[in-house]
Each structure stands twice: as structure tokens, then as C-alpha cells.
Amino acid sequence: MPFLVILKRFEVWLLLAIVAALIGFALQPPPPLPGSREIGPEASPGEAQPLPVPLQGPQSDGIPAATTPPTARIREVHVTPSSSGYIVETLISRVGGRATDLVAGEDQVRATTTEGQPVNRFFEPFQATPALLASGDSVSSLRWWLPAPAESIWIEIDGERIEARLP
Numbered sequence: 001m002p003f004l005v006i007l008k009r010f011e012v013w014l015l016l017a018i019v020a021a022l023i024g025f026a027l028q029p030p031p032p033l034p035g036s037r038e039i040g041p042e043a044s045p046g047e048a049q050p051l052p053v054p055l056q057g058p059q060s061d062g063i064p065a066a067t068t069p070p071t072a073r074i075r076e077v078h079v080t081p082s083s084s085g086y087i088v089e090t091l092i093s094r095v096g097g098r099a100t101d102l103v104a105g106e107d108q109v110r111a112t113t114t115e116g117q118p119v120n121r122f123f124e125p126f127q128a129t130p131a132l133l134a135s136g137d138s139v140s141s142l143r144w145w146l147p148a149p150a151e152s153i154w155i156e157i158d159g160e161r162i163e164a165r166l167p
Contacts, residue, residue: 015138072132072157074164075139086146087122088153090164092141094132102132102158109142109157119147132157 006012076090094102101106111119122143130140144153152165 072162077164079166088144090142095137101134103129111153111155114152119153
């Protein structure tokens, strides 16, 4: 068997050892993240944590108090005049607690002036669509195009309306 001569080479054995180590490394389960806990049948009973009890109002008589939906608020408003209108930049912050991230696209976020006129988004090529994250607090910058000056604009985010007073 002349092809077994290749097994006499040191490089072949080194290559086999490296491949075996890489396969063993790839098959290891990932380590748990800090602050996380395992769930399922492999979790030990000591790791299981009780579910949180909803808060009860002072006059609820044992009925859990309704939780308020997360609120969005305007942090800053900047207005930049341009040759044929105004660019309005709003910094919107939102408290987490939602089930999914909210991508602030044309369908999810709308704006109108105080008079009810729709306000268009300011087009920025090569700009990623802003998003409000589900976990934790998040801040997003939205830019709007106003053809004429206005006192304020009303921004509707996922069914919630907030007012941005223009300087």
C-alpha cells in the first residue's frame, strides 16, 4: 500500500490534530451570557426564579393595576433653514419594554403640522433607517422637511402622538 507512506510525514499528523481541535472547539456549547439564566429541562431547580408579581393599586382589591404603555418623548428639536424650506431634526427617546424593535420607516412614523398638513421625511441617501429598540431606552434622530414655517409638528409613533415645538 504505497499511499500509506503519507502517514509518515509530520505535517500530515499536525494538520489532522489541528482539524480535530477545531472540530472539538466548534461543537462546544456557547458559554452563558453574564446575567442570564438557563431555562428548560437542563436548568437546575436552584436556578429557576419565580415570576414577578404585578403591582397592585391601593384601591384595586386584589386586581392587578394596568401597566402604562411605554412613552416616547422629544429630547431636542433643531430647525435648519434651507433655500426653499426648513429641515427639522428631532431626537426622540423611547423607554423599552416593547416586544419588538420599531423601525422608524415611512409606515410606522408620521408627522403633521398643527394645522393638519402632512410633513414629509427629509430624504437622506445612504442613511440607515433609524430604529427604536425594544430592550432598554433608545434614542433616534428623525429629519423632516417643512416647506413653510410652523409652530409645532405632531409626530405619531406606533399609535402614540407627541408634539415637537419648533424654536
